[in-house]
Amino acid sequence: AQSVTQLGSHVSVSEGALVLLRCNYSSSVPPYLFWYVQYPNQGLQLLLKYTSAATLVKGINGFEAEFKKSETSFHLTKPSAHMSDAAEYFCAVSDQGGSEKLVFGKGTKLTVNP
Amino acid sequence: ETGVTQTPRHLVMGMTNKKSLKCEQHLGHNAMYWYKQSAKKPLELMFVYSLEERVENNSVPSRFSPECPNSSHLFLHLHTLQPEDSALYLCASSPGQASGNTIYFGEGSWLTVV
Numbered sequence: 001a002q003s004v005t006q007l008g009s010h011v012s013v014s015e016g017a018l019v020l021l022r023c024n025y026s027s028s029v030p031p032y033l034f035w036y037v038q039y040p041n042q043g044l045q046l047l048l049k050y051t052s053a054a055t056l057v058k059g060i061n062g063f064e065a066e067f068k069k070s071e072t073s074f075h076l077t078k079p080s081a082h083m084s085d086a087a088e089y090f091c092a093v094s095d096q097g098g099s100e101k102l103v104f105g106k107g108t109k110l111t112v113n114p
Numbered sequence: 115e116t117g118v119t120q121t122p123r124h125l126v127m128g129m130t131n132k133k134s135l136k137c138e139q140h141l142g143h144n145a146m147y148w149y150k151q152s153a154k155k156p157l158e159l160m161f162v163y164s165l166e167e168r169v170e171n172n173s174v175p176s177r178f179s180p181e182c183p184n185s186s187h188l189f190l191h192l193h194t195l196q197p198e199d200s201a202l203y204l205c206a207s208s209p210g211q212a213s214g215n216t217i218y219f220g221e222g223s224w225l226t227v228v
Contacts, residue, residue: 032214043116043204043219044157051214090157094214101170102217104157 002027002093006105014113019063019078021108023091026072033074034092034102035065044090050074061085086112117141118220120205126226127195135190135223137205143218145211146188148180149204151222157204163188164211195227 007022025031032051036044048059055067061084065076076089091105118139127133139146148160162170163182177199179191188205202222208215 034216036219041221043118043120043206043221045116045219046216049216101159101162106154106156 002031002095002103004091004093004103004105006089006091006108008108009106010109010111012111012113013081015083016080019076019081019085019110021076021089021091021110023065023074023076023105024072025074025091025093027093027095029095032094033065033067034094035059035063035074035076036090036092036104037061038088038090038107040087047076047089081110081112083112083114086110116218116220118205118207118218120203120220120223122223123221124224124226126228127192128228129195129197131195132191132193134192135203135205135225137188137190137220139186139188139205139207139218139220141207141209141218143207143209144185145208145215146182146185147206147208147217148188148190149206149219151202151204161190162211169211192225195225197227200225200227 003026005024034049035047038044048057050067058064063078088107088109090107092102094102121136146163150158160174161180166182181189204222205220206217208217
């Protein structure tokens with residue numbers, strides 16, 4: 001069974017600073033990995049996903065994530081934070097080759113300070 | 115606009131009421147889902163429908179009753195709920211049930227049980 005751990009339920013950065021949101025996964029088979037974003041009072045929106053092609057995945061709004069098998073990590077980064085990036089971010093994992101459900105982490109709330 | 119529409123967006127109901135949440139997807143997808151999002155908990159998958167057939171029920175209490183009359187519509191019928199059922203209920207859809215598919219979420223229905 002898969003699982004996801006997001007380190008830090010809250011992350012606060014200054015506008016223009018690097019954003020780093022951490023995600024570690026556990027899976028007995030090669031995983032698919034996803035990052036979703038949830039803005040206040042909205043549903044979840046896909047930022048990016050890893051499906052075993054390139055290990056560095058670029059998503060929307062300038063975000064990217066790198067799949068590191070040796071570290072079982074899929075951290076989300078953005079070089080320069082904008083105020084509009086304030087939201088909650090969810091990492092999720094499912095396994096390749098099956099119909100396993102998507103397992104979500106508990107989420108990390110990102111605050112961007114002016 | 116994600117192509118998944120949920121109504122109502124907000125619902126307040128008493129513990130003896132019967133109400134329904136509605137979800138409609140305009141994406142031509144074959145799989146639809148209900149998730150529950152509570153504060154400080156990971157997203158909980160409640161039900162999965164694939165081609166109008168329920169394929170997963172994650173030990174959800176019988177006071178929640180899903181209905182999928184066709185591949186575009188999904189309902190969640192609610193009766194004799196408890197205050198702890200207050201949460202954001204998210205509907206989602208995907209092209210199929212396979213694990214690599216992106217899941218598209220609606221904006222959610224905020225439910226308060228009084």
